[in-house]
Amino acid sequence: MKTLHEVFIETARQKKDALAVYDRGTNQEYTYDRLLTASCIFSDRIRHSTQDSFVGILMPSSAGGIIATLAVLMAGKIPVMLNYSTGVARNCTYAREVCGFTTIISSRTLLQKLDEEPLEGMLFVEDIVKSVTSTQKVVGVIKKKFAGFFSASSKPDDTACILFTSGSEKEPKAVQLSHRNILSNIADITQCFEIRQEDVFMSLLPYFHVYGLTTNFWLPLLHGCHLVAEPNPLAYRSIVQDISAYGATVIAATPTFFMGYARQAEKDSFSTVRVAMSGGDSLSTALMKEYQERFGLTLLEGYGTTETSPVISVNTLEEHKAGSIGKPLPSVEVKIVDIDTHEECPPGKQGKILVRGDLVMKGYYNNYEETALRIHQGWYNTGDLGVLDKEGFLWHKGRLKRFVKIGAEMVSLVSVEHALSTLLPEEGACCVVDIPDRKKGARIVAAVTEVVNDKKIRRQLRHTLPAIAVPSEFVFMEELPLMASGKVNFREVQRLCRDIFQV
Incomplete structure (x- = not known):
């Protein structure tokens, strides 16, 4: 070679x-x-x-x-x-x-x-x-x-x-x-x-x-x-x-x-x-x-x-x-x-x-x-x-590190993103992160690029997600911060959300 x-x-x-x-x-x-x-x-x-x-x-x-x-x-x-x-x-x-x-x-x-x-x-x-x-x-x-x-x-x-x-x-x-x-x-x-x-x-x-x-x-x-x-x-x-x-x-x-x-x-x-x-x-x-x-x-x-x-x-x-x-x-x-x-x-x-x-x-x-x-x-x-799968196709289910423990349950942030993205307009994007919470250890926050009706979208999400996985807060961002590769910068989204909620 x-x-x-x-x-x-x-x-x-x-x-x-x-x-x-x-x-x-x-x-x-x-x-x-x-x-x-x-x-x-x-x-x-x-x-x-x-x-x-x-x-x-x-x-x-x-x-x-x-x-x-x-x-x-x-x-x-x-x-x-x-x-x-x-x-x-x-x-x-x-x-x-x-x-x-x-x-x-x-x-x-x-x-x-x-x-x-x-x-x-x-x-x-x-x-x-x-x-x-x-x-x-x-x-x-x-x-x-x-x-x-x-x-x-x-x-x-x-x-x-x-x-x-x-x-x-x-x-x-x-x-x-x-x-x-x-x-x-x-x-x-x-x-x-x-x-x-x-x-x-x-x-x-x-x-x-x-x-x-x-x-x-x-x-x-x-x-x-x-x-x-x-x-x-x-x-x-x-x-x-x-x-x-x-x-x-x-x-x-x-x-x-x-x-x-x-x-x-x-x-x-x-x-x-x-x-x-x-x-x-x-x-x-x-x-x-x-x-x-x-x-x-x-x-x-x-x-x-x-x-x-x-x-x-x-x-x-x-x-x-x-x-x-x-x-x-x-x-x-x-x-x-x-x-x-x-x-x-x-x-x-x-x-x-x-x-x-x-x-x-x-x-x-x-x-x-x-x-x-x-x-x-x-x-x-x-x-x-x-x-x-049985045909040899690979399916990505998320990052192991993009799981968060809430109470005694493990929640996949990627799964929450997938469920949320189906409810947003075609141009909309989202990123789901966790921030510290004194009672539960962590809580889920969704950053979205479209203004949403929080109550309505939570109600819709409960049809596909367990209650513990439904975001407790929604944060509007005109654009999600990206890496040069085009990937969402999770650390930066999480930092911004922590600043907003002062945690």
């Missing part, structure tokens, strides 16, 4: 003048040949700029972000993918403390848009481009022809990147993914969706999110596809226009983003799309139905985690079951075990979801205790609850 950058180098040599990236942030086109040349030039600069093993990448979905990541790997270093959406200084400082590095590759344009100040140790792509001499360009062209020789040698089990978990439940952990991890996921996704060179990918998701890194970056590039890099996934109107203009055939996004695109779309906006993968959060029946009825497009829900590179299971065009998260990928083992006894559950019985295969991370960087808690005998404990 080769490494990620080795496969890219081979692909770039074969594709040469074929279009690799159309960067919507700069409106520039990059052929595979140009992408490889730029990566070689940047790689030399990185080698001479730092002795650290890790290099931070603080870049949007763009040709610059792709080149920077490739260059770091080719220089024999490990890219640390940094989240710029929830506070640049805080996230960079945290990552530096965890991984011990100084250099961060970023963009002045990005920092200006975010209204953030540059940090010490940042290298800006704009400055690097301006400083490249004619001699360095010539050297880059020469090295491109022998890129396999000049790029640092790596092994499949070497760390290919560090990504941080979302932090929606507690402090982010530094996940080490190897070349083997990501390549195995790409091989399985390719088989499930018959990815081919002619495909045009919309690169919508940030590369600091594993879903974006694998499906929007490595998957298209290693197949020699054309990708359209969109730096802002929330630019719904222009993205819908680009899907038609560039003839996109593959889209991987979150339900939140798909909802936004639907608002701006016409009947034939997705006529060229053959694969639409939804992940990162649960896909509602209403949204799935809307895409099927309005656009004739089937949203294919999948499931994964940062620690599994990420895809564990997915619905396909040939095999899909609404409401499920699909069947496990071809090379992936999934089993459901009893929460208390840890014995394997029969089909139809709910338990913890465990995963085994080449997709499972090397471990959390510099955190052996947490790694040992999550991986045992090769099996990764997702922390999720699920069911495998």
Whole structure:
């Protein structure tokens, strides 16, 4: 097995003048040949700029972000993918403390848009481009022809990147993914969706999110596809226009983003799309139905985690079951075990979801205790609850940590959300959290984006939920706080609710 950058180098040599990236942030086109040349030039600069093993990448979905990541790997270093959406200084400082590095590759344009100040140790792509001499360009062209020789040698089990978990439940952990991890996921996704060179990918998701890194970056590039890099996934109107203009055939996004695109779309906006993968959060029946009825497009829900590179299971065009998260990928083992006894559950019985295969991370960087808690005998404990049915489809039943004890009873906050969402208007969204209560230990609060009649909706919920699970309070929020991936930020919703009720 080769490494990620080795496969890219081979692909770039074969594709040469074929279009690799159309960067919507700069409106520039990059052929595979140009992408490889730029990566070689940047790689030399990185080698001479730092002795650290890790290099931070603080870049949007763009040709610059792709080149920077490739260059770091080719220089024999490990890219640390940094989240710029929830506070640049805080996230960079945290990552530096965890991984011990100084250099961060970023963009002045990005920092200006975010209204953030540059940090010490940042290298800006704009400055690097301006400083490249004619001699360095010539050297880059020469090295491109022998890129396999000049790029640092790596092994499949070497760390290919560090990504941080979302932090929606507690402090982010530094996940080490190897070349083997990501390549195995790409091989399985390719088989499930018959990815081919002619495909045009919309690169919508940030590369600091594993879903974006694998499906929007490595998957298209290693197949020699054309990708359209969109730096802002929330630019719904222009993205819908680009899907038609560039003839996109593959889209991987979150339900939140798909909802936004639907608002701006016409009947034939997705006529060229053959694969639409939804992940990162649960896909509602209403949204799935809307895409099927309005656009004739089937949203294919999948499931994964940062620690599994990420895809564990997915619905396909040939095999899909609404409401499920699909069947496990071809090379992936999934089993459901009893929460208390840890014995394997029969089909139809709910338990913890465990995963085994080449997709499972090397471990959390510099955190052996947490790694040992999550991986045992090769099996990764997702922390999720699920069911495998008799046909092999996996059903997600919520996070084990998103259960709360009220009195002596355990209540699933996810189940409450599902019941509540069926009673809200189509545009409405909700997030159910728990806050401290002196008498019961905890009480349930529902944050909703639509004003509701509290008494009426409680009465309706009692038809499907036990009384103890019905929210005691409803809080109106114009928008739910989201992570960059499009997931609801549970910790932030809970913090806001605690502030409101002063607990």
